[in-house]
Every structure is written in structure tokens, then in C-alpha cells.
Amino acid sequence: MSDTPRFFDELAGTGDTARSPYADYATWFEQESIPDLRKKAAQAENFFRRTGITFNVYGAQDADERLIPFDVVPRVISNREWQKLTRGIEQRVRAINAFLHDIYHRQEIIRAGRIPAELIANNEAFLPQMIGVEPPGGVYTHIVGTDLVRTGENEFFVLEDNARTPSGVSYMLENRETMLRMFPELFARIRVKPVQDYPTRLLRALQASLPPAYTGSGKPTVAVLTPGIHNSAYFEHSFLAEQMGAELVEGHDLRIENGRVAMRTTRGYTPIDVLYRRIDDDFIDPLNFRPDSILGVPGIFDAYRAGSITLANAPGTGIADDKAIYSYMPEIVRFYTGEKPILENVPTHRCSDPEALAYVLDNLESLVVKEVHGSGGYGMLVGPAASKREIKAFRAKLVAKPANYIAQPTLALSTCPILTKAGLAPRHVDLRPFVLVRPDGIDLTPGGLTRVALKKGSLVVNSSQGGGTKDTWVLED
Amino acid sequence: MLGKTAAGLYWMFRYLERAENTARLIEGGFRIALTRPDSADDEWAGVLDSIGARSPYLARHETFEQGQVVNFLLRDPANPTNVLAEIKLARDNARLVRTALSREVWEAVNDCWMQLNAALSRPVPLRDLPEVLGLIRQQSALVRGALHGTMLRNDIFNFARLGTFLERADYTARIIDVKYYVLLPTVAQVGSQDDNMQWEHILRATGGQASFKWLHGGEVSARAIADFLILDGRMPRSIAFCVGKMQSNLNYLAREYDLRKPCHDMADALLGRLSSATIDTVFEHGLHDFNLDFVSRLSALGAQIETDYRFDR
Secondary structure (H helix, E strand, O other): OOOOOOOOEOOOEOOOOOOHHHHHHHHHHHOOOHHHHHHHHHHHHHHHHHHOOEEEOOOOOOOOEEEOOEEEEEEEEOHHHHHHHHHHHHHHHHHHHHHHHHHOOOOHHHHOOOOOHHHHHOOOOOOHHHOOOOOHHHOOOOEEEOEEEEEEOOEEEEEEOOOOOOOOHHHHHHHHHHHHHHOHHHHHHOOEOOOOOHHHHHHHHHHOOOOOOOOOOOOOOEEEEOOOOOOOOHHHHHHHHHHHOOEEEOHHHEEEEOOEEEEEEOOEEEEOOEEEEOOOHHHHOOOOOOOOOOOOOOOHHHHHHOOOOEEEOOOOOHHHHOHHHHOOHHHHHHHHHOOOOOOEEOOOEEOOOHHHHHHHHHOHHHEEEEEOOOOOOOOOEEHHHOOHHHHHHHHHHHHHOHHHEEEEEOOOOOEEEEEEOOEEEEEEEEEEOEEEEEOOEEEEOOOOEEEEEOOOOOOOOOHHHOEEEEEEEEEOO | OEHHHHHHHHHHHHHHHHHHHHHHHHHHHHHHHHHOHHHHHHHHHHHHHHOOOHHHHHOOOOOOOHHHHHHHHHOOOOOOOOHHHHHHHHHHHHHHOHHHOOHHHHHHHHHHHHHHHHHOOOOOOHHHHHHHHHHHHHHHHHHHHHHHHHOOOOHHHHHHHHHHHHHHHHHHHHHHHHOHHHHOOOOOOOOOHHHHHHHHHHHHHOOOHHHHHHHHOOOOOHHHHHHHHHOOOOOOOOHHHHHHHHHHHHHHHHHHHOOOOHHHHHHHHHHHHHHHOOHHHHHHHOHHHHHHHHHHHHHHHHHHHHHHOOOOO
């Protein structure tokens, strides 16, 4: 077995010494002992458990609360790298909002022949009810979590756009909180851009898109809508509501009163101006969407259309992060911004295309195949890591419903060291920065969630599949 | 505040108080069992009565053997009001209303749940029982301390306190009721040895031994204990104290919301009855009847609070 690194490492690059963003950290690290750091890691875990930073795993037998493993070695990004990512993400998010407005209005991009009409018309993520609707402030995606991966010093790719209800921002905040507690001396030596004001920025962004029904008297009322205590991201929902000083509501706390969405309080029903909803489109309104939903509020979509409430994100944004649309993103960016995309897309084979399907079937062992509407790392095939039997089973699914799948080359994801018993060991990582969209601009918090595949060699970083997280540092100059 | 949040706060503190009270009750029973092993079985039967758990217990067990009773009260899933289940419910409610709690209160209740989960994961051996009961009281006190030390005195705080005092008043009334036969004034000035033991049990189960001694010196009598537990406004677990606190919590809400509700009149009436009573009129009325009447009025007041502040289910 050779020890030659085949992957770009965030700490060491392709060589043996620390890259410049890690120079100060590496100096500090050399003076630390592994057993001491391991002790700190155990303390960190204890801190997470005490704070109740847990998530629920769907489909697990002992499905109660679990911790997402936290690794104490930070993922460090230089300010220069961050500036480039910021420009790329802003460009992409601007294009996504323009695309959504266009798709639900004149559909110029289809008229111009840049994307096929059936891609929209036949897409489950397209919400015909949103046609002609003007979202307050013109914003569709108030919150976006752009998933990035890196394969080399200057090679960043957008893996997913997550324009519906991206999660994980509470981990970005709690990971930093934990690191500040564990290693205060590190932050005294190294100047890291703060992330802690994210909840304030989120609140401001939500309040910047007030609905026409808001009369302008008093503070606007913001609430967070959660499916409830059993949802996998419940901790995050309550955390964000708490940090924003907003109410955390469930569907049964709400009803329509005089055309406004109102919550049942100890003083009676109080109207809500902006609802940060963490419930999928399908479930949000049993009168307009899935009639069997008990999580939503009957009539809330009609109130939205009538301009009496802001829903963040707007219904129907899923069409922008659909994996079949994804392959057209470079085209979409060019069409709406008139610029060359700053961030690259991963080359994507649309299995609906017979030629692409034939190629994918011939190369399953080397490709990553994903469900078009899937998320969370469920229902995907990582060819190089799959057994013959898994590939065979997947092949059958693919042949049965090719339009349900896209395939991408297996990327050589960068690695970042994690702390193990034996010391540092490289593991694959990705990065999800969190983007806020306001009517007057885009606000990107310097940092994000670094997810890490804890199993040696694994490329799947999802927490539901055994991934962990790291604090993400963007350095001041 | 959401009605649901008021409910979560109220129930979180009711369950915590209930768990603590069950621990106090076991402490009282355990003490008697140590000093008077002959009457231990009767004592444990009485303990089960105090929290209305005799019949679910007898559905599973034939004798009131100490180990079984203690296990039933602390952790047996067959008993829906076991301490561990109550702590879990308190923590579930806290999780539901986390946005309304300070970080310290949340951490205290989460810690309480984790520690008791570990301590009660298997039957508690006799020699560890005092320590475990102490742990339950201590963990409950830590949550209460975090509430007092870190929470804003607004409606959130007042709903939490309403839950505490309603549960506590109910508990004290039940203790008195189960033991009312030893609290009746007897002809003899000085109680028998049995009486003394029972009185000590009652004081222990209400956490009032030291306060009572401080107030009454060595002069222990049924009348003095009944007065202490029912009418003494200085005793933080007496009925009068708890109802007085509930009235002031409710008055806060009336001021804050600028609206009086039916529950305010009910609380005033209940406190009025207690203020105008003396221990002699209570005994004239009949201690048992007085208690029955009080428990039903208290439960009606609880239901009215839930309706008035929109957290009835």
C-alpha cells in the first residue's frame, strides 16, 4: 500500500508541510499532545450532549436522539479563497432567484431554448400554484445552503444548491461555540472571522421581506414553523427560534383569522408577518397541497398568495435545486447574469437521455448515481465503494426509471485531518456555507458547515450516513 | 407567548415537582421501615395511596415488599408516574419550550434527565437508595435554582411557577389526607410512640422537619402539624403558601395582560377560604372533608387556568 496522498489535503495540500492558511494552527498543534487533545474531544462531546445538540435518525431502530460526531481539528479557509467563493456563490444565488421568478412568470429561458420545456412541465418540484405569484420583496430563496467540494488548490465545485430548507446552520454556530470553549488560546493567536451574528442576520433578512399586509406599526412578528419534536432537525428549529427571539410554532398552533395567519397565544390569536417554515411544500397546506398532511395549516397558501404573510423560503423553490435542473446551472447563470459562472458545476449525466444512460450503465463502478429528488445521502450509489450486488440491484432500479437518476464522476474530494487515537488522519470533507437573500442584496456568513466522512476512504459525508462535522474558519487577512 | 409554550412550562414544572415529591415520599417511608420494620408494609401501602398508585401496584404485586414498592415508584414502566418517567416528561416538555428557557435552565433539566437515567437504569440496591433519593431532590433543586437565577420575571416564569405550586399544594393535601387519622386531635396531649413516628414521617415527606422544630421546639402535636401544613404561610410546602403563590402568579398575568379571567376569582376565593380558616374550624368541618373539598377546588382552578390561557388540549 502506498502512502502517497492521492487527494488534495486542506492542511498539507499535495505536499508534506502545512499550507499557508494552516501555518499558525500547525505551529500550535506541534506543541499539543494527542492524549490532551483527545481529552478535549471527549469534553466537547459531553458539551454537545448536555446542550442537547442532537438529531433524530429516520428509519433507525433505536431512533431517539444521537449526536453528530464533532472533530476538533478545524477546516481553515484563507480570506482570499473565501472572497472567490463569495463571488461565485452570490452570482449563483442571484441567478437562482432570477430563474425562479422567470419560471413562475414568463419562462423566457424556455422561450430562448436554453432549457427544455418538459424539464419544467414534467418536474414534480415545479409548483403550478406559484405561477404568477409575486413573493414579498421579490425573494424566493431567503436561505440557501450551497454545497461545495474541492479537488485541488483552486478547484471548487458546487455539488448541490439546497434552495428549499437547508439545514445545518445550528452546527456551524455550536461548533464554533464549542471550539471557543475548548481552545480559547487558539482564537487569541489566530484571527478567525466570527459567525455568531448569523441569527441576527437571519432575522434581519426575514424582516426585510415583509408582506404587503404588514401595516408598519410595531415590530414585525416572525415565527419558525417546525414539524415538531420528532423531526430530525428539531434542535435546529428551536435553536434558531430561540436565537432570533421568535416563536417556534407547529401547524396546530396556527389558523387563519381574518385572512391572516395567526398563532394561538396566551392572549388570543396574534397575526404572523414572516414565517420561516421548515416544512416541505407538500405538507404546508392540506387544502392546497397534500390533503393528508397534519403538519401544515389549511389555507396558509391562499393567505400567502393574497400577500398577508411571507413564507421563507417561498413555495416551489425546489425546482431550482432539482438534480435534473442542476446540470443546466451553468446555462442558467449565464442566462440571468450575463456572466461566466465563477464556480464550476460537477459534470452530470442525465439518465433520461438514452445515450447518457448507456454510458452510465457501462461505468457504474466509477460513478456516483443520485436520485433526482433525493437528499440526505439516501438512495444513492457510490460506485467505487459499492459491492457487486449493490451495483446489480442499483442497475435494475436505474433501468426501470432512468429519468429518476443523474450520474456524476466520483470526485477526488479534498481531505482534512481528523483527530484519531493514532493522531491526525485525512478524511474527505465538503463545505456548506449559508447564504441569506434580502430584497436589497445577498449576505454570506464567513464560515459554514464542514461535513466530514469519518470512515477511512468514505466519500459520503451526510450525518445520516455516519458523517461528522468540523468548525470552519475563514481567516481575517 | 404561544398557548402551547405556556402548557409546556406549566407541565415541565409540574412533572419535576411530582418527581421530587415522590422521592420525598419514599424517604419518609424508608425512614419508618428502618426504625419500625414491623409496620413497614402498612407504611408502603400508605405511600402508594398518597399518589394514587395502590391499584396499579396490586395489579402486579401481592405484597408491599419494600424493594418492589421502591422500584415501582422509582422506575417501573408499569407505573406511569414513576420518577424516571416524570423526569423524562419534564425534559420532553422542556425540549418543546426550549425557546422560552434560559440556556442554564435547559442544561439543568437535560442534565437532570441524563443523571437520573443513569442512576435509575437498573433497580437501586438498598444501600444506594438514600444517595439516589438525594440525587433526585438535588437535581430538581438545580433546575429550580437555574430558573430563579437566570430567568426573566415575565409570563414565562409565572406559568412555570403556577405548575410548581399547583402540583405541590395537591401533594401536601394528599399526604395530609392519607395520614388524616394520625392528625386528628386526641384527648392525650402527648402522642403515642406510633403517633410520633407517623408525625415524623409526615414532616419528612413534606421536607418540614427542621422548620417545624424551629417554630414549635419539641412541642409536637397533631394540631400543630396540621396547622403547619395547611395554614402556615411561612412553610413553603403548606397549602396556604402554595395557593398564595398561585394567586400572586395569576395576579402578575392579569396585570401583564391587562385582563382578569375567571381563574383569578377562583384563586381569590380559594385563598379567602384558607385565610379565614383556623385550624379549629378545619377540624370542626372535618379534616377529611376539608381536604376533599380543597383538592377538588384546586383541580377546578387548574382546569380554569388552562382554559383562560388557551393551553387546554
